[in-house]
Amino acid sequence: MKWLEDARRGVPPSRARWRIVLHEVIFEADTSAGKGFDVLLIASILASVVVVMLDSIGAVRSHYSSLLYGIEWFFTIIFTAEYLLRLTCVGRPFKYAVSFYGIVDLLAIIPTYLSLFLPGSQYLLVIRILRILRIFRILKLVAYLGEARLLMKALRMSGRKIAVFLYTVLTLVVIFGSLMYVIEGGANGFTSIPRSIYWAIVTLTTVGYGDISPQTILGQTLASMVMILGYAIIAVPTGIVTVEMSQAFNRKVSTQACPECSAEGHDVDARHCKFCGAAL
Amino acid sequence: MKWLEDARRGVPPSRARWRIVLHEVIFEADTSAGKGFDVLLIASILASVVVVMLDSIGAVRSHYSSLLYGIEWFFTIIFTAEYLLRLTCVGRPFKYAVSFYGIVDLLAIIPTYLSLFLPGSQYLLVIRILRILRIFRILKLVAYLGEARLLMKALRMSGRKIAVFLYTVLTLVVIFGSLMYVIEGGANGFTSIPRSIYWAIVTLTTVGYGDISPQTILGQTLASMVMILGYAIIAVPTGIVTVEMSQAFNRKVSTQACPECSAEGHDVDARHCKFCGAAL
C-alpha cells in the first residue's frame, strides 16, 4: 500500500506502466480506447437509470422483478469495479475521492448496497444521472462548459443579493402563513402553522396546487395580496440575475484612445485603430 | 420528366410560359391575381382549421358528421392540387419540397389520407395553421419579419446557454422526482419515478395542477424547496435572453471580413481592420 501512503502525503507515486495506460483509458478521451470507454460508460449509466425508473413502475416490477434486480446488481458491480480502478490508477486517489466527480461516483453505487438493509433506497440510484455531467468534458463540449462557467459566475456574483431576497421571501411566508392560520383555521385546511406556511409558499411562488385554498372573504383578500406580491417580486431575482449576467457576458470595450485620431471605443483585443488604422 | 431530372441535377429548367405565370400567381403577391390567390388561400386554410375544430366537438359531429367530412375532403383535394401545382411551377421542386414551407404544405394534406387507415389522425390537420405563417410574407408584413428575425437571432445566440440551463433543469427534476417517490410513495399519488418526475416538472415550472401533491411533512418541505427553486431560477433564462436581446437589438456588428487577415466582427462604423490596420 505504498502508493496509498504516498497519496496521503501528497507525493505523486512512481506510477507503473499499466496504471498510466489505465488512466489514459478511464480518465482521458484522446485515444480511441479512451473514447470507446467513455461512450460505453455513458450508455451504461443511462441504461442503469432507465432500469431504476422501470423498477419503480408497479406493473413492470410485478413481472420482471428478478430480471431488473439482476441488472441493477450487474451495473452496480461494474460501477464499483470502475470506481476502484479509478482510485487505483489516478495520481492522487484522495484528491479524486473528495472531488465532485469522486463523490458522485461513490454515491452512484452506495444505494444498491444500502437497499440490502433499507428496502426502497435503491431508487436513489438515479443520482447516477449526475455522472452524465461528465459528458460535457468527455465529448469535448468545451464551448458548453464555457457557457456553464459564465452562468455560474453570474449566479455567484448575484449570490448575496439572492440570499437577501430569499431571506425576505422566507420571512414573508412565515408571517403570511401564520396570519392565514389565524384567519382560516383548521376547518378550511389550514390545520397548523407549518402547513399554512406551505400554503403561503405554494401561493407566493404562483404554483397554486389548490389542495389548500382560502374559503373566507378575509382569507381570500389576504391570499390575493400574497398572489400579487408573489407576481410582482419575481421581478427582483430576475432583475438581479439579468444585471449581473449583463456584466458577466458583456464584451469589454477598451478605454484606450487612438494615438493618431483620438477615436475611442476600441475592443480590448484590438491592435489597430478601427477608424484610421494606426497601431494602438 | 425532364424537368425533374434537371431539378435533381440543380439545373434551372427552361420554364414554359404557363409555368412562369403560375409561379407568379402562386408564389408571388405583386400582381392582383397573386394577391387574390393568397387571400383566398389564407381564407381556405382558416376555414379548414375551423372545420377540423368543429368536427372534434361531439355535439357538432353527431349532427353534421357527413357535411364536415365532405368539407374536409374538399379542402384536402384543393390543397393537394395546390401542392402539386407548386411542385410543377417552381424552379427547383426538390429545394421547395424539402424547405420549411414545402414540408408544412405536405404535412397539411397527409392526415386526411392517413385517416382512412388511422381514424382520429384527421385532427392533426390543424398543422395547417402553420401555413398561415406565410401571411407575413404575403401581406408584405416585412417589418414583422424583421422583428421575428431579430428575435430568432437573439434566441440562437443564447442557444448554448439555454441548453445548459435546460440540462440542469432536467437533472434537477429527475433527482427531485426520485426523492419524492422514495419519500411519499405510491399511496400519495407518486406511483412511479416517471410520474414523480412529471410532478417535479409541474411544480418546478410553477404550473401546479394539483392532481398530484405531497401529503407528508417531509414531502411538503421538499416540495417547498422545489417551488422556491423554480420561482428563483426562472431568472436564469430570462436574464440570458434579455442580455442577448439587448446585444442583438443594440450592437451593430458588420458582416465584413478584413481583406488582409480575414478577421471578422468589426463594428459597422469601422473603416480599418482592428487587428491588422488594413482598410476595409
Next chain:
Amino acid sequence: MKWLEDARRGVPPSRARWRIVLHEVIFEADTSAGKGFDVLLIASILASVVVVMLDSIGAVRSHYSSLLYGIEWFFTIIFTAEYLLRLTCVGRPFKYAVSFYGIVDLLAIIPTYLSLFLPGSQYLLVIRILRILRIFRILKLVAYLGEARLLMKALRMSGRKIAVFLYTVLTLVVIFGSLMYVIEGGANGFTSIPRSIYWAIVTLTTVGYGDISPQTILGQTLASMVMILGYAIIAVPTGIVTVEMSQAFNRKVSTQACPECSAEGHDVDARHCKFCGAAL
C-alpha cells in the same frame, strides 16, 4: 341647437358665461369649486362600484334588494346628468364624446338602462372603475402620468415584437392542444380541440388549474414539454420589454466633447464641462 351645429362644424361656439363657469367646475381642478366637484365625483364613483359589488352577493341582495336598486338608479341619474352637463359646457362636444373619457363616461351609465331589458347587465356598471383613471389628472399626480406615459411608450415600441411572440404562442397552443386531443381523447377530459387548446393555454402560461390534466404517459410527456416551453419562453416578452424600457428610460448622454479638455460623457442637460468647468 346652434352650438350643436357649430360643434359639428368644428367651430368653437361663442360660449355663454354660465357654460364657462360650469366647464371650470366640471373639467378643471384649479378652483376650490372644481376640486370639490372632483373629490365628490370620485367618492360617488367608488360608492356606486361598491353598491354594484354588494348587489352581486346573494346574501346581501336578498335583504337589501330594493335599497341597492334605488341607490343604483340614484347614481345612474346623477352620472347621466353629469354626462349631459359635460356635453353642454365643453367647447367641442363631439370631440369629447368620442374621446376615451367621453366613451367611458357613457359606458358608465348605459348598463343600468340596459338592465331594464336585459337583467344582469347592471353588473357591467363596474366599468365605472375606469372613470377613476381621471384621478391622476384631477389630483395633479403629474409625475405618475409621466411614468405611465413612459411605460406606454416602451410597450408601444415593443408592440411588433410582442405581436410576433403572441402569434407564435397562439400557433403553439393550437398545435399542442390538437395533439393532446388526439393523444388523450374525450375520456380524460380533452373532449374537443377548442377545450384542448384551452388546456394548452392554461398549461403554457403556467396557470395550471388542474380541471383538465393528462392521464396517459404520452400525454404527460407532451404536457411536460409544454410546461418547460412555457417556463422558458416567458423570457422572450420579458427580454423584449426590458430592452425597450431600458432604451425608453435611459438618461441620455451627450456626444459633445468639452472644447477645453476634450472630456466626453456629459449629460444632455449639462451646460458646463464636469471636469474643467468650461462652458459647453
Next chain:
Amino acid sequence: MKWLEDARRGVPPSRARWRIVLHEVIFEADTSAGKGFDVLLIASILASVVVVMLDSIGAVRSHYSSLLYGIEWFFTIIFTAEYLLRLTCVGRPFKYAVSFYGIVDLLAIIPTYLSLFLPGSQYLLVIRILRILRIFRILKLVAYLGEARLLMKALRMSGRKIAVFLYTVLTLVVIFGSLMYVIEGGANGFTSIPRSIYWAIVTLTTVGYGDISPQTILGQTLASMVMILGYAIIAVPTGIVTVEMSQAFNRKVSTQACPECSAEGHDVDARHCKFCGAAL
C-alpha cells in the same frame, strides 16, 4: 422619571454608569458580553417561534399543551424584560420605541398578553421572526446590509412605475372579474363579483388554484385572454425593476450638491458643477 422627561425633550440624559454598560451589552456586539447576548437572543427568538409553530399542530398541542403554554409565557416575560431594559438604557427611549426595531420588539410580546382575552392571537407571535432581521447588524453582515440597501434603493426608484402597474392590474381584475360574473354566474362558482375578482387575481397572477374555473365556452375564452395577458404583462414589472437595478448597481451618482447653484446629480468623478461650472 427625569430621564423620561429629558428624552421627551430630546435632551440626551446624563447616563448612569450601569446604563452605559447595559447599552453596550444589549445594543452593541463589539464586546464578548454583547456578542454573547445577541447570540442568546437570536437562539431564544428562533426557539420561541418554533414553540408557537408546534403549538399550532393539533397532535402536539393535545399532548404538550401546558408545557408549550409555560414556555410561551417564559419567553414572553424574558422578552418583556428585555424590551423594558432596552427602553431604560437607550439614550432616547422615544426614538427607539417608534423606530422599526422598537415597534417589532413591542409587537413580539403583545400577542401573548392579548391571548388572555382573544384566544388564538398567540399565533401572531411569529411576528418575532422579524426580530431576526437584527441578525444582519449583529453578525456584522455588513456586505449583506449593503446589498439589501441597493435592492431597496432600486425598488424605491421604481416605486411610481410599479404603482402605475399595480393600479392597472387592479382595474383589469375588477373589470375581468365582473365580466366573468355576468358570463358564468353563480352556478359555476362565480357566486359574486368580489369572488369573481378573487378568481381574476388567481388567474392573472398565474397561480391557478382551480377551486373556481370557468365552465362555459365564452368563459373559457375570456379566461384564456386573462391568462395570456397575465403571462405577458409580468414582463412589465420585471422590465421596470431590471432597468432600475441596472442603474442603481452601475451608475455612481455623487450625493454632493453644487456649492454655487445647489444643483445635484453630479457623477462621482465630476470635479466641476455641470450646470454653472463652479468647482465642486
